[in-house]
Amino acid sequence: MAAKTKAPAGTPVGPVPFADVETDPGLVSPVPEQLPEEHAALPSASAFNGPTNIRCYQGFWLSDYLSAAAVALQRRFEPCRDDIIVASFPKSGTTWLNALAFATMARRAYPAADAGHPLLRLNPHQCIPFLENLFRSRAEAAKLEALPSPRLMNTHMPLGMIMPGAGGCKVVYVCREPKDMVVSLWHFLRHLRPDLALADVLDSVCSGAVPYGPVWDHILGYWRASIARPDAVLFLRYEELLRDPAGNVRELARFVGLPFSDAEEEAGVVQDIVKLCSFGHLKPLEANSTGQLDPLVPVPREALFRKGVAGDWANHMTPEMARRLDEIVADKFHATGLTFR
Template sequence: MASNNYPYEIKDVDIPETIVTRNHDEIIRIGPKGYIFPKTFRDMAADIYNMEVKPTDVYVFSYPRSGTTWTQELVWLVVNDLDYETALKIPLTDRYPFLEGPMLFNESTKKKILDRSKENESEAKDLQNVVKSAVELVNEMPSPRFIKTHLPLSLLPPNALEAKMVYVARDPRDAIVSYYHLIKSMKIANFDGDFKQFWIAAVKNYQSWSPYFENVKEAWEKRNHPNLLFLFYEDMRKDLESSVRRVCDFFGKKYSDDQIAKLCDHLTFDKFKNNPSVNYDLMKKIGLMHTDQEFVRKGKTGGWREYFDEEMTAEADKWIQENLRDTDLRFPSMQ
């Protein structure tokens, strides 16, 4: 049922026995577009929808594994006058609270993390922030406040576009391959399926943050709004400098050619992959992520071909075609 402070109906969802999802948790479906989340999102949906928006706020948002982390680092440095020293010193997770992030932890996992925080004084604050309400964290931040989310525009505050928003989209086949590897790397996800099972769950809208195309299309429809910048991951990989300059223009920042070149160098894939500030090392340290896995993986475009058989390729083609039929959204990788 929708409530006075939340406009969307939230329904429990029965997962078919043929569908394999993370944690095999109970899930909910929200609103007319049917966005999927673990049931833990129910407790924070209204708080996020009704949170304060400031004109100085900066949102970086996307469907999961679309280049979000890369874009976060780029945006933060552009806005903060290329302050590499602070960027290396303060983890990206501290610079950008993950709005719906706490939904990923059930009560028993939260208790383990909080118990560990009592035993590890040096890590206490970081550990507590992992499970603390991200809305509270945002409210405590000085401006400009940087916010990460995978929520679509419709589930964010209605006046979110009073802030500056950067959306990044990626070929859904590559994004879902990357999403699969992330879930496999996370101990808390407890996913024991193979890629094909994960793909089916994503396409049939049983994975969190699905449906993919509705998420992307909501941002695409607002791409000409002066406060929203829409980027494609494939364009960033092909010509990073052009994307960097677009971000600079969007935030009204002027940098010299040498400064742009240094920023591009900082963001090159090999350097980025080995940057401890963006690699979610805390998740490994507290036992939530397998230590032999990397948060920043390969960053390839077109890597999905290594995972799809003929049947899956045909199914993906049909799925993409159906979802792009009534929109002018086109991915660089599909042109």
């Protein structure tokens, strides 16, 4: 799939808040993406010891809704050369990276210190389109085409389902220590299933049969691509973002081709972005403490802002649980150069 060129001279410069984009209703079609007939014969499993049915599609476990999105992405997604995609496995720092990426890339149109910044009135997920939602049907994809370049998007999809060939767009990926990811996923899912046990989430993750999983294959796909093509894939760690947010914001800005100037550094623009997007600043905002994340996912937005720390797994996992996951991670990532310590 070749990347296309977008945005002739004189057009507005992106990214802009996705929630503010208006589209001609005549371009919008609610027709769902049709799955291939052989999809029904794919291996199936039940995630989290419950009613979440998933199928193994192209080596990854996806629900029918996610499979439809994956098929549509491969059929219809036409990336632009200056597109930036923020990617992650669920509960790995997605919301924070979305905010940092938007604030960094849009800083000239929306200075981080301004009282009217979009992130003060919108959830980070309202500023950046989620590709799975756009391509689950044809209802919203027209809005993606209406975005000015450079476009900023978000996905949980494995790399192979979104990454175009040579000359394509850029991807910024964030990963998280797996034990913390599992605990965060458990807390999130309990908004849908209050009686869900941590052991059931751990079982699904360890078996690989979890939406977007196996986790290790998801992470390694992006990790290996970042080594092979560092110009196309930037690999970040959640724990390093916590330790040095300013340094990582600078790296992000360089990667997307918008490095901070000396004047911006002297004016404290990097610190303004870090402050604007900090957990303590975003969490109490009305856009992040009220309302629902998505019409199809009845989870409150406040669920995206639980603690924002590293090491919380120790407050929930037994030593046996932690050892089980650590052993699998050590085996899967052996000799890859990627560690979580």
